[in-house]
Amino acid sequence: MELDRLDRDIIAALVDDARATYAEVGQLVGLSASAVKRRVDRLRESGAITGFSARVAPEALGWTTEAYVELFCQGKTKPSDIALAVAKFPEVVGAATITGEADALLHIRATDVRHVERVIERIAAETFVVRTKSAIVLSRLVDAPSGVVRNETRLIG
Amino acid sequence: MELDRLDRDIIAALVDDARATYAEVGQLVGLSASAVKRRVDRLRESGAITGFSARVAPEALGWTTEAYVELFCQGKTKPSDIALAVAKFPEVVGAATITGEADALLHIRATDVRHVERVIERIAAETFVVRTKSAIVLSRLVDAPSGVVRNETRLIG
DNA sequence: TATGAAAGAACCTGGCC
């Protein structure tokens, strides 16, 4: 699907504030409220916008620790095997197969370092996992809303 | 600030759908619409909810490639130095200082591999950067909304 | 301190041009 500048501006506005009214978004991008609604409906149908989420401060919910874990797997492990295995752990908030020595990289959120350790232990117990290599996050410097490149479009005003 | 089960259920409902009406959230958690609104207002003021974002399919916007880049820095590089430097690049959607050999781990979104290369080149040109080690993402397996642990609370119904 | 009910204002939604 083809996205024009208006679509991109609307998306940027909704990434910034998903509860903005159609009229507010319209004023930012230069459209009427109903025109914005039509485009948003279309963007959702086409899958460009996949939904709307509250952004949460993880610490406020007790998730004060995060870690990245590299997974080294057996020769013929499929990405879907890894996906299925890690999806069982709510603590795994991100996962991807990657190039390089490791086969996959996991992003984990936990309540403390002990909790991280327990999760890694259980993941390492999966049959296809040969070994893991983990790094605890010391301080987070950047955290963009998932799926989004920051400041992608410059809004007028 | 203290969060009870009702607050956590409300947060879970809004992470799932930030545009749900207060009445809808209320029905999930067992409160009236106005009670839900009061709690949401309080959660925003207290900082537990930091905002509301549209979830976007990066590919729909042309961001088809992602990479993780380890940064090895000079001895007395401060986290704030790294933060300032990488914040200049909209392609850096995540960054954190970490334990282990590397000093920081960056998460990059770009239009293609050439684009990733250009960004890494410019980051490597920062005075404090000694070297980098990067891994291109082959396929994404898990991607939770930022800051959130999946399925944190079990909603009734 | 927190809740539910109610009322006016604001907003959404769909039809029409």
Added chain:
DNA sequence: GGCCAGGTTCTTTCATA
């Protein structure tokens, strides 16, 4: 894409426990 009308939702106030 804009305009408009009817239905829904938000927001605030009030009374209650």
